[in-house]
Amino acid sequence: MRKYFVTGLLILVPLVITAWVLNLIISTMDQSLLLLPESWRPGALLGFHVPGAGAVLTLLVVFLTGLLTRNFIGKQVVYWWERLLTRIPVVNSIYSSVKQVSDTLFSSSGNAFRKAVLVQYPRQGSWTIAFLTGAPGGDVKNHLVGDYISVYVPTTPNPTSGFFLMMPRADTIELDMSVDEALKYIVSMGVVTPEHAKPASATRKADLVS
Incomplete structure (x- = not known):
């Protein structure tokens, strides 16, 4: 009974959470309909509420805004x-x-979260994944001697909160891991490992063979 119950949880919990997040996003975006005159809203025109109409309107407005501002007049x-x-x-x-x-964060020329690095945090000997965000600037760099970088250390399982640190580049290890893979690794608390990563036992065997 316990095995079946746990199996059911593993199937239903991700589905329920996904549906809840999507419903929250769509409900929030539906609030954009309040910007329209009441007579222009889908409920008044069609006689019934249309779920997701606000989400479609929001995406359309964002797309048209980007389209219009790509030309010379829009930029001006x-x-x-x-x-x-x-x-x-x-x-x-x-x-x-x-x-x-x-x-x-959103510009294609931006430098946010371009690399995943390994840092010792919160103490020596304890390692965690951080994201390279740039280099110290302003008056801060005048007080740091050497090659320093700025990193963001996310919390688990919510990576939207975390800590901003400035540390010597030599104290970090650049990972052969994409930002998406690193985020999945962090959110899953280390359960979902990158697919291309080899187990330590396989690596040791390869070393012995070579």
Whole structure:
């Protein structure tokens, strides 16, 4: 009985959590319908609620915004809009900070989470996976002697929270592992190992044969 119950949990828990996350995302995106006049909403036009209509509208708005701002006129409009926002005292600091973070995370030319590295944390002898985010800047680099890098150490199983550290490059080990593989490894608490990784026993046998 216990074996069957555990097997059922292993099948149902991922499905339920996936459905819950998708429902949360779609429900949140459906709130974008509130921006439309009430007479334009799908419920008023069709006479019944359409689940996911707000999600489709949100994705469409994001896509059209990116499409329109790729040309010269769109870039000029964005430039003027950003100049306007930078002249508003409180909005300036918030918008600038959020834009820098979003540009780093989502831009194809950004450097966020480009490499997975191995670091000793929270003490010597204990190793964990971190992500290279760049190099110390500003006045910070004036107080650090040597080659330092900035890394983000995520928590498990929620990698959206973590710790920002600056440490010598020599104290880190660059991993032959993609960022996606490293994230899966962290979220699963070490249960889901990268597919291309060889077990230690196989590695030792290969070394003995060679």
